[in-house]
Amino acid sequence: MAGRLIYLIGPSGSGKDSLLDAARARLAERGCRIVRRVITRSAEAVGEAAQGVSPQQFAAMQAEGAFALSWQANGLCYGIPRQIDDWLAAGNDVLVNGSRAHLVQARERYPTALVLLLTVDQAVLRQRLIVRGREALVDIEARLARNAQFTAELIAGNGAGLRVLDNSGPLEQTVERLLCCLDHGHSAHAMGIDTNL
Ligand SMILES: Nc1ncnc2c1ncn2[C@@H]1O[C@H](COP(=O)(O)OP(=O)(O)OP(=O)(O)O)[C@@H](O)[C@H]1O
Numbered sequence: 281m282a283g284r285l286i287y288l289i290g291p292s293g294s295g296k297d298s299l300l301d302a303a304r305a306r307l308a309e310r311g312c313r314i315v316r317r318v319i320t321r322s323a324e325a326v327g328e329a330a331q332g333v334s335p336q337q338f339a340a341m342q343a344e345g346a347f348a349l350s351w352q353a354n355g356l357c358y359g360i361p362r363q364i365d366d367w368l369a370a371g372n373d374v375l376v377n378g379s380r381a382h383l384v385q386a387r388e389r390y391p392t393a394l395v396l397l398l399t400v401d402q403a404v405l406r407q408r409l410i411v412r413g414r415e416a417l418v419d420i421e422a423r424l425a426r427n428a429q430f431t432a433e434l435i436a437g438n439g440a441g442l443r444v445l446d447n448s449g450p451l452e453q454t455v456e457r458l459l460c461c462l463d464h465g466h467s468a469h470a471m472g473i474d475t476n477l
């Protein structure tokens with residue numbers, strides 16, 4: 281049986297990468313793979329969770345059909361390697377750190393995708409971005425401003441069927457919520473279930 285695409289989205293700084301790191305071993309136990317993204321960010325800034333490439337390399341990879349999904353956001357290009365289709369065909373679930381702006385396209389290509397929206401209190405979010413210190417303050421403000429656009433779009437209906445996971449509290453709690461979602465197809469402790477945000 282084919283695996284399921286799990287498309288994790290949420291504001292910049294809501295904790296997508298942290299959650300995937302913290303849940304990595306337990307996801308692997310369940311046969312769920314986490315895809316390593318290709319990003320046009322410097323190798324030092326992407327960490328192990330992504331492959332950093334130049335814009336030219338990214339364009340060449342895209343032209344070769346290397347990506348199952350790709351998008352642009354925050355001045356960067358993001359690609360999800362086509363390898364995920366082999367994993368899905370082999371029966372593995374595949375977790376993607378996705379983009380809210382690319383949700384419609386992701387659902388078109390993977391109609392059975394489970395979409396998880398990670399949320400965090402706005403005041404906590406700003407603080408976490410500042411403490412993380414990956415972007416300059418001006419870029420942090422741009423990322424926070426970008427969120428307002430998505431809140432409006434999700435309220436307008438694009439978010440129907442999303443499962444919401446709140447990450448305002450300890451990460452361990454969010455890991456449990458994620459695993460509950462995956463094991464039972466629903467999030468008993470999530471902030472909302474099948475929300476129409
Ligand atoms: N539950 C949590 N409690 C405290 N700090 C957290 C929690 N989750 C994440 N953080 C911290 O918040 C910051 C942002 O997290 P992270 O980089 O994982 O977010 P992200 O959603 O992947 O962001 P982006 O989309 O910009 O890559 C990090 O410094 C991380 O350590």
Ligand SMILES: O=P(O)(O)OC[C@H]1O[C@H](OP(=O)(O)O)[C@H](O)[C@@H]1O
Nearest residue numbers: 290292353354358377378379380381
């Ligand atoms: O704002 P939206 O479209 O949801 O997401 C845009 C992209 O920005 C973030 O990446 P990062 O902060 O550059 O690592 C997300 O992970 C996503 O890929």
